[in-house]
Amino acid sequence: MRHHAVYAGPNGISEPLTEIAGPEAEHAAKVKRARVGDPVDLFDGAGAIAHATLTEVRKNRLVARIESNRRLAPIAPAIEVASATPKGPRLEKMLDMLSQAGAASWRAINTRHGVVDPGEGKRDRAERIAVESLKQCGRAHVMRIDDKQDFADALVSEADTRLVIADATGGQYVPTGAQRVRLLVGPEGGWHEAELAAAKQAGAAVVSLGPYALRIETAAVVGVGVILNAEQANR
Structure with missing residues (x-):
């Protein structure tokens, strides 16, 4: 049966x-x-x-x-992933893996070194992937697909949202008990120095996700896992 x-x-x-x-x-x-x-x-x-x-x-x-x-209540903290867009089928794989890892939402962001525009026509497909992943992994809340933003707009957040930017110059993630975390993941060309400076000015914690250069989708999924594990262990 x-x-x-x-x-x-x-x-x-x-x-x-x-x-x-x-x-x-x-x-x-x-x-x-x-x-x-x-x-x-x-x-x-x-x-x-x-x-x-x-x-x-x-x-x-x-x-x-x-x-x-x-x-079931949503997983805490709610992790909002805002990232550059991987090329081709890697975007679909990333969305599936982010859903499995426990991300609350994903949106594309425009960055200075980014080369891929996901296009509005791909949103329906992205939402279908989120639903299929929900059924596969058994999560109760479907991962939300949000509108694309410019990088500067992604730095504007609510008072209860912690900003985290993934970059090799950062340190380990330190849990704070935040109810919501926005994880910024840049393109494979890296962040422009002005973007990194703006993120720091906005109060973002700069976090390294390991010793090696990661693809966008790898960094996004690893980042979600690191944050969830650290925050839940601290509650």
């Missing part, structure tokens, strides 16, 4: 029966070969995870009977 994971969408889980229609249902029926009686985990992407049993499976419609339902 197969065990399936299905995205119900915001407020998409209802008791005792939940109906899923459209592409998500079609994918489960055609690609995953879901059948009546199969167990399924339903995710709404906003904290709810329900364990259910499929009672109806059609080409583009599923019905599931809810067996149990729970709501």
Whole structure:
């Protein structure tokens, strides 16, 4: 018996029966070969995870009977990743890995040495990747894809947000108990000296992620892991 994971969408889980229609249902029926009686985990992407049993499976419609339902709080701290954009399929891989690592959100930033523009047309694809990753890794909250920003705008943050910029000149990450951390990751050409100076002026902590030169996607994922591990160990 197969065990399936299905995205119900915001407020998409209802008791005792939940109906899923459209592409998500079609994918489960055609690609995953879901059948009546199969167990399924339903995710709404906003904290709810329900364990259910499929009672109806059609080409583009599923019905599931809810067996149990729970709501989880978001992981703390919420880590917002703002990075230069990797080339080609590396962007998709980065988004998948960031979601698995526990990032709360990702956005592209324009930097002086950046060479790739993700384009507005890729946002839908990025959001689909975030949903697929949620189902694969079992996280309760879907990673948010935010609008692209200029570097200077990414330095403007709320009072409860800690700014961190990844750079080889920095030191180890020191946890502070922040509720939100914005991690800035530069292009493979490195930060322009004016960008690094502006980040320091804005109060950003400069953090090294190891002794070697990292690709954008590697630095972003390692950074999320380092911050989450340090902050959670300190709580």
